[in-house]
Amino acid sequence: MGIVGESGSGKSTTARAIAGLVPLTRGSVRFRGRPVRHRPGKGGVQMIFQDPIASLNPHRHVRDVVAEPLVITGIKRQAARLPAEQALSDVGLDPDVFGARRAHQLSGGQAQRVAIARALLARPALLIADEPVSGLDVSVQAGIINLLHRSTAEQGTALLFVSHDLSVVRSLCQSVLVLYQGQAREQGHCSDVLDNPQHPYTRALIASVPEPGRSLAQIPVPESRDGGRLAIATNRSPSAAATGRPQ
Numbered sequence: 038m039g040i041v042g043e044s045g046s047g048k049s050t051t052a053r054a055i056a057g058l059v060p061l062t063r064g065s066v067r068f069r070g071r072p073v074r075h076r077p078g079k080g081g082v083q084m085i086f087q088d089p090i091a092s093l094n095p096h097r098h099v100r101d102v103v104a105e106p107l108v109i110t111g112i113k114r115q116a117a118r119l120p121a122e123q124a125l126s127d128v129g130l131d132p133d134v135f136g137a138r139r140a141h142q143l144s145g146g147q148a149q150r151v152a153i154a155r156a157l158l159a160r161p162a163l164l165i166a167d168e169p170v171s172g173l174d175v176s177v178q179a180g181i182i183n184l185l186h187r188s189t190a191e192q193g194t195a196l197l198f199v200s201h202d203l204s205v206v207r208s209l210c211q212s213v214l215v216l217y218q219g220q221a222r223e224q225g226h227c228s229d230v231l232d233n234p235q236h237p238y239t240r241a242l243i244a245s246v247p248e249p250g251r252s253l254a255q256i257p258v259p260e261s262r263d264g265g266r267l268a269i270a271t272n273r274s275p276s277a278a279a280t281g282r283p284q
Contacts, residue, residue: 039206039227040199041242042216048199051216052167055197056084068163068195083156087168089148093140099151100125100136106159124154128184146177150184157188164189167199182209203246207231215239 040048053059055066055073066073073082083106086092093102101114104121108114122132128150140148149169156164166185170178186209189196200206206213206227213230215223215238223236234240 038195038197039210039213040197040216041201041203041206041213043242044201046216047219048216049167050219052084052165052197052199055163056082056165058084073163081159081161082163082165083159083161084165084167085149085152085156085169087171089145089152089169090140090143092152093143093148095140097139098136099130099138099140099143100132102140103151103155103158106155120158121154124158125151127157127188128154129180130154144177145173146181149173149181153181153184153188157192157194160192161194163195163197165197165199168201169198170205171201178205185209203231203243215242 040051042048050059054061057066057073068082093099094105100118100121103124104114104117107117107120122136125132125135130147130150135143135147135151140151143151152169164185169185170181173181182205185196185198188194196210198206198210210227212225213227214221215230215236217238223230223234223239230239231243234243
């Protein structure tokens with residue numbers, strides 16, 4: 038599933054709440070009918086962050102960083118190194134080359150691959166990816182997205198993908214949830230929601246995506262169901278999300 042919405046809509050907060058990184062004010066988190074596990078070990082929840090280098094321990098070698106999910110379950114660090122090195126190989130990093138490096142010696146794409154290897158080594162039931170490619174070069178983004186798709190499919194891991202890029206969500210996710218001001222406004226199969234949006238905010242979000250040869254000033258302003266109009270800011274970068282406000 039993909040979660041989309043403008044900056045400040047609650048995407049990252051929702052993801053962190055599901056991962057158990059921020060407390061719930063009310064309600065509960067359930068996955069496949071059962072309460073989400075936030076303790077270490079197989080079948081739990083793992084999360085990949087937007088800034089991969091900041092999420093890696095700067096004082097440890099990469100092979101030890103990747104091994105951490107096994108170590109915290111009681112496996113000796115030395116015994117955990119072999120599966121950690123295999124996990125590095127699985128994400129396209131030679132453990133003989135990268136295993137002894139530290140986070141500051143990695144590029145953004147390499148660091149994100151390390152983060153993915155670490156997360157998948159725990160064999161989670163649910164992997165949450167919070168804007169995992171937004172800070173990477175375009176040439177690197179496709180490789181990371183393909184890696185996430187392949188790796189989660191091979192392990193049978195559910196993927197919750199947070200992004201402002203609708204094209205990435207469409208290509209990677211089966212369903213999508215649209216957030217606005219912390220509330221779910223629309224949810225369904227990607228093609229249903231993105232090709233035939235029912236909520237005015239969803240329509241504004243889609244309309245804000247620039248097309249070749251069209252300036253931001255030419256973006257159509259959709260009408261809401263009650264006849265009101267949604268204002269879309271035109272002074273933001275082309276990659277920014279819409280700031281339409283349902284009235």
